Amino acid sequence: xxxxxxxxxxxxxxxxxxxxxxxxxxxxxxxxxxxxxxxxxxxxxxxxxxxxxxxxxxxxxxxxxxxx
Numbered sequence: 001x002x003x004x005x006x007x008x009x010x011x012x013x014x015x016x017x018x019x020x021x022x023x024x025x026x027x028x029x030x031x032x033x034x035x036x037x038x039x040x041x042x043x044x045x046x047x048x049x050x051x052x053x054x055x056x057x058x059x060x061x062x063x064x065x066x067x068x
Contacts, residue, residue, distance in 0.1 A: 004014065004026070013027035044052040 008014070008026060008028050011028055013025060015022050015025045017023060044057070
């Protein structure tokens with residue numbers, strides 16, 4: 001166990017698999033994931049540079065879908 005902790009501290013990442021299926025990944029804190037895997041659906045910083053509260057987003061979605 002200590003060897004893996006040491007290697008992760010040095011920047012290594014590990015994928016843990018069960019029956020040849022990946023289950024989770026261990027990686028150092030602060031290591032960004034591959035940004036190409038993410039798609040921007042909505043950029044709320046265009047509305048407010050500090051972002052938008054989740055409460056406001058949910059209220060807007062309810063209004064949009066008529067579930068007020």
